[in-house]
Amino acid sequence: MKKTTFIEAITEALYEEMERDERVFLIGEDIGIYGGVFKATKGLLDKFGPERVIDSPISEVYIVGGSVGAAMVGMKPVPEIQFADFITPAMDQLIQQAAKMRYRTGGQWTCPLTVRVCCGGDVGGGLYHSQINEQWFFSQPGLIVVMPSTAYDAKGLLKSAIRGDDPVIYFEHKRLYRWIKEDLPEDDFTVPIGKAAVRKEGSDLTIVSYGLMLHRSLQAAENMEKNGISAEVIDMRTLRPWDMETIMESVKKTSHALLIQEGSRTGGVMAEISASITEKVFDYLDAPVTRLCGLDVPAIPFAPPMEHFFLPNSDKIVSAATKLMEY
Amino acid sequence: MSAKSVVKKIIPNKTGLPEDILLGLYISLVKTRTTDERLRKLFRQGRFAGTYFSAVGQEATTVGPTFGLRKEDIIAPSHREIGAAITKGIPLEKIFAQVYARSNSPDKGKSHPCHYGDRELGVIHPSSTVASQSIVGTGCAMAFQLQKKDNVVLGFFGEGGTSRGGWHEALNFAGIHKLPIVYICQNNLWAESVPSTKQAGIENFSERAKAYGFPGETIDGNDLVLVHKRAYEAVQRARAGDGPTLIECRTYRWYGHSEIDPADYRSPDEIEHWKKKDPVIRHEKILMELGILTVEKRAAIIEDINQEIEEAIKVCETMKYVDPEEAYNDVYSEAFPVRREEDTDD
Ligand SMILES: Cc1ncc(C[n+]2csc(CCOP(=O)(O)OP(=O)(O)O)c2C)c(N)n1
Numbered sequence: 131m132k133k134t135t136f137i138e139a140i141t142e143a144l145y146e147e148m149e150r151d152e153r154v155f156l157i158g159e160d161i162g163i164y165g166g167v168f169k170a171t172k173g174l175l176d177k178f179g180p181e182r183v184i185d186s187p188i189s190e191v192y193i194v195g196g197s198v199g200a201a202m203v204g205m206k207p208v209p210e211i212q213f214a215d216f217i218t219p220a221m222d223q224l225i226q227q228a229a230k231m232r233y234r235t236g237g238q239w240t241c242p243l244t245v246r247v248c249c250g251g252d253v254g255g256g257l258y259h260s261q262i263n264e265q266w267f268f269s270q271p272g273l274i275v276v277m278p279s280t281a282y283d284a285k286g287l288l289k290s291a292i293r294g295d296d297p298v299i300y301f302e303h304k305r306l307y308r309w310i311k312e313d314l315p316e317d318d319f320t321v322p323i324g325k326a327a328v329r330k331e332g333s334d335l336t337i338v339s340y341g342l343m344l345h346r347s348l349q350a351a352e353n354m355e356k357n358g359i360s361a362e363v364i365d366m367r368t369l370r371p372w373d374m375e376t377i378m379e380s381v382k383k384t385s386h387a388l389l390i391q392e393g394s395r396t397g398g399v400m401a402e403i404s405a406s407i408t409e410k411v412f413d414y415l416d417a418p419v420t421r422l423c424g425l426d427v428p429a430i431p432f433a434p435p436m437e438h439f440f441l442p443n444s445d446k447i448v449s450a451a452t453k454l455m456e457y
Numbered sequence: 458m459s460a461k462s463v464v465k466k467i468i469p470n471k472t473g474l475p476e477d478i479l480l481g482l483y484i485s486l487v488k489t490r491t492t493d494e495r496l497r498k499l500f501r502q503g504r505f506a507g508t509y510f511s512a513v514g515q516e517a518t519t520v521g522p523t524f525g526l527r528k529e530d531i532i533a534p535s536h537r538e539i540g541a542a543i544t545k546g547i548p549l550e551k552i553f554a555q556v557y558a559r560s561n562s563p564d565k566g567k568s569h570p571c572h573y574g575d576r577e578l579g580v581i582h583p584s585s586t587v588a589s590q591s592i593v594g595t596g597c598a599m600a601f602q603l604q605k606k607d608n609v610v611l612g613f614f615g616e617g618g619t620s621r622g623g624w625h626e627a628l629n630f631a632g633i634h635k636l637p638i639v640y641i642c643q644n645n646l647w648a649e650s651v652p653s654t655k656q657a658g659i660e661n662f663s664e665r666a667k668a669y670g671f672p673g674e675t676i677d678g679n680d681l682v683l684v685h686k687r688a689y690e691a692v693q694r695a696r697a698g699d700g701p702t703l704i705e706c707r708t709y710r711w712y713g714h715s716e717i718d719p720a721d722y723r724s725p726d727e728i729e730h731w732k733k734k735d736p737v738i739r740h741e742k743i744l745m746e747l748g749i750l751t752v753e754k755r756a757a758i759i760e761d762i763n764q765e766i767e768e769a770i771k772v773c774e775t776m777k778y779v780d781p782e783e784a785y786n787d788v789y790s791e792a793f794p795v796r797r798e799e800d801t802d803d
Pocket of ligand 1: 159188190212216219537585586587614615616617618619643645647648649714
C-alpha cells in the first residue's frame with residue numbers, strides 16, 4: 131500500500147493499461163512533452179513514445195472522431211479533452227458517431243474508446259475552465275458516463291472503461307486531482323461500471339452525489355451527526371447506466387432523499403434520480419425528494435465570491451438536510 | 458554632456474508612415490508592454506485570482522492591425538490580445554477592472570481576467586474556445602455586408618486556433634461572399650507546449666487562405682511598421698468590398714502560456730534569439746533615428762502610463778468584489794428572470 135493522489139491514480143491506470151495492451155494509445159492537446167496541463171500523462175511519452183502518446187493540434191473534432199475511427203478497426207484509444215469546456219466542438223463525433231455506432235450498424239461496428247475529460251469548479255477557473263457538463267452525455271443513450279470521487283475508483287473505473295467494449299466519457303474533477311490521497315493496492319484491480327458505492331451508512335436520510343460534491347456531502351454528513359441526523363451517503367460513480375437498486379434500497383430505508391449536484395439544476399442528473407425515486411418508491415417517502423444544485427446560470431462565474439455562491443457546499447447541504455428532516 | 462552628443466543626426470523617414478502615426482503606434486505599443494508586465498507581476502504577487510496570459514513579445518501583431526481602425530469596426534479577439542483592446546481604446550482603468558473582477562468589472566465578474574471587451578468600442582469579449590471569435594466575427598462581417606455598412610472586422614487567433622474545424626468553415630464562407638474581414642494569425646511558434654510544426658503540415662499558415670480564395674501572406678510580426686501597413690492595406694481592401702485577407706504574423710511570446718507555465722519545453726537559445734527581435738526596441742530605434750522620440754520624451758510617455766496604471770490598481774484594490782447575487786443576472790433578457798436556488802422549493 132502507498133499513498134496515491136487522484137491524478138496519480140489516473141496516470142497509473144493509463145500506464146498499466148498501456149503496458150498490458152498495446153492497442154491502447156493516447157491522443158490530446160499538450161499530453162506529450164508537457165505531460166498534460168495537469169500532468170495526468172506525465173512520463174508516458176518517455177515510456178511509450180510519440181506513436182502511442184500523440185500531441186494533437188487544437189482539434190477536438192478530430193481528437194474524438196479520429197479515436198472513434200481507430201477504435202472501429204481494433205485500437206483502444208484514450209483521447210483527452212483538456213477541459214470539459216472545450217468538448218463542445220467534439221459533440222458531433224460523440225453524439226452522432228460514438229453513441230450510435232453499434233446501434234446504427236446492427237452491432238457490426240463498435241467503438242470502445244475512453245474519452246478523458248477534466249471538469250469542475252472550486253478552482254478559480256472562471257466561466258470557461260470550470261464547466262461540469264456531464265448532464266449532456268447523461269441524457270444520451272449509447273454513451274457510458276463515469277465520474278469517480280476517490281483515487282481507488284479513479285484508477286479502477288478508468289481500467290474498466292479502457293478494457294470495456296463501449297464508448298465511455300470519463301469525467302475527472304480537477305479539484306480532486308491533488309487534494310485526494312489514498313492508500314492503493316499494488317496489485318491490479320478494477321471497479322465495475324454501473325455500481326454505486328455507499329460511502330457512509332446512516333438511517334435518517336439518503337444523500338446521493340458524485341465527484342467533488344460527494345466529498346462535500348460526506349463533510350456535511352459528519353457535521354449533521356452532531357445535530358443528531360444520521361445520513362447515508364451514496365457515491366454514484368457511474369452516472370449512466372446508474373445503479374438504481376442501491377439508491378432505491380437506501381431511500382426505502384431512510385424515507386428521505388437529498389440529491390446534490392455541482393452543475394446547474396434544470397435537466398441535470400439529479401432531475402432523473404429524483405423522478406425515478408418518486409416513481410419507484412413514493413410510498414416510502416416521508417418528505418419530498420430535494421435537490422441542491424449549482425445555480426441555474428450558464429456556467430460557474432469567475433469572481434471568487436460568485437463562484438462560492440454558485441457551488442453547493444457542506445453548510446448548504448446541512449441546512450437543506452435539516453429543512454428536509456423538519457418537513 | 459557636450460552639445461555635440463545631444464544633437465543626433467536625423468535620417469529621412471522611409472517608413473512610409475507619417476510621424477504622428479509612428480508615434481501613435483509607439484504609444485499603444487509601450488502602453489501594452491508596460492501594462493502587461495505590470496499585470497504579470499500583480500498576478501505573481503497574488504493580487505488577483507484566476508490566471509494571466511501574457512502577450513509580451515508579440516504586441517506588434519495586435520497593436521499594428523488595430524491602430525487606425527474606426528470606432529464602428531469590430532475586434533474579434535482570442536486570449537492574448539490585450540494590445541488590440543488597448544489600441545481600440547479600452548481605458549486601462551477598465552482593463553484592470555476586468556482583471557480584478559471587482560464591482561467595477563465590465564463583465565460583472567463573470568468571465569476571465571484576460572477576456573477584455575467593450576461593446577461601445579467594438580471589442581467582443583472573448584470566450585476561451587480558441588478562434589471562436591473569428592467565427593462570430595465572420596458573422597459580424599456578413600451582417601455589415603447585408604446592412605451595406607463599410608465597417609470591417611479584425612479576427613485574431615493563434616496558429617493553434619487555425620486547427621479548429623470551425624475556423625475553416627468561417628474562412629470558407631468569408632471567401633465565398635468576399636466578406637469585410639481581416640484575419641490576423643499570431644504565429645508565436647507555440648500553442649501552449651505544442652510547436653507550430655505539430656499544428657500543421659505546412660510551414661506558412663497564411664497559405665491556407667489560398668484554399669478559400671483570398672490572399673494570404675506571412676510577415677515579420679515584430680516589425681510594427683510592416684504589420685500596420687500590411688494590415689491597413691487589407692482593411693482598406695475589405696472596406697472597399699474586395700474581400701478578406703489572412704495575415705500571418707511571425708512572432709514569439711517571451712513567457713509561459715500562462716503565468717503558471719514554466720515553458721521549459723522551449724530552449725533558452727530560442728527565447729534569447731527572439732528577445733533580440735523585441736518589437737518595442739525596434740520601433741523605438743526607428744523613432745529615435747527619425748528624431749520623433751527622445752530619451753526624455755520616452756521617459757515622459759512611460760511615466761504617464763505608469764501613473765495611469767497605478768491609479769487603476771488603486772481603484773480596483775479599494776473596491777469590493779462583485780456582489781455574488783450578480784450571478785443571477787444577464788442570463789436572459791429582463792423578461793425571463795432566473796429562479797434563485799433557494800426559491801426553488803417554494
Ligand atoms: C477549443 C479549445 N481547445 C483547447 C483549449 C485550451 N487552450 C487554451 S490556449 C491553447 C493554445 C492556443 O494556442 P494558439 O491558438 O497558438 O494561441 P497562443 O496561446 O499561442 O497565443 C489551448 C490548447 C481552448 N482554449 N479551446
